[in-house]
Amino acid sequence: MITPILIDCDPGHDDAIAILLALASPELELLGVTTVSGNQTLEKTTANTLRVLELAGRADVAVAAGAGRPLLRERFVADYVHGKTGLDGPALPPPRGAAVPEHAVDFLAARIAEADERVTLIPVGPLTNVALLLARYPEIGDGIERIVLMGGAIAEGNVTPAAEFNIWADPEAAARVFASGIDVTMIGLDVTHAARMTREHAERLRAAGAVGTFVAELFDFFSLFHLRQYGIDSSPIHDAVAVAHVLDPTLVATERRNVEVETQSELCRGRTVVDLWRRTEREPNAHVGVGIDAERFFDLLLPRLESLDAG
């Protein structure tokens, strides 16, 4: 059975690897990719998406640009992690192609409406486009099988002590998504930090060809941030875990729990308050990632990335 998916992203080193994993997976049909402001400006995340698809020889996959800033908050880009271009490290040429003229929100709605089956949505950036989709097309949930998002954390933060970047960047949008009633899975930092790409993985990929070398060069740059910040010579590949979880739901263990997003406090802005120990009567609204089989994640990821160089 082939699962139709849409990826909403902000490449972003790990976003790029998530897209490549989807392209390398015959179990998935990538109906299109939409972009949002996050790791870098919308202009740069859109260009980066096109560059990655072109590198993989998949310029046929349509790209639509979406929101250039969060719903209410000021735009903040993570150039201290992803560099000036949003994809610093590898020397990729500028894109030859362009995004389709449609706004990402209308593009997502059209792809979902015309799909033969309910679509799985994989948002791996701030949730602005998804919140706008829910607002503009209130019935859209009927066509969405589930949302598997990368964002949040049970017990840590990476942009502040309290919050993960994607949720912090647009907390109002994230709150809207968790409240949507759609089947939501949260792949947060607790899970993604437990499956890190190592130098050995990167060297193996570098030997594979142009795509593998690109991923290894992403690692070379991305790992600098993790070395500076955490003192580790390995990198989480956050967004690729969300795609991997759609491919193999046994890789990530999940618990059905209530998740609320903090939007009022400045100190805890964007915190995903996960009721892990059921301290409230609030109804569960998400499947929360609580553990990952890191070895099997890389057993899935690495050969698939290598396969992109074999064709």
Ligand code: BDR
């Ligand atoms: C998330 O934030 C971004 O920097 C990454 O691309 C990932 O989606 C991790 O916190």
Ligand code: CA
């Ligand atoms: Ca991302």
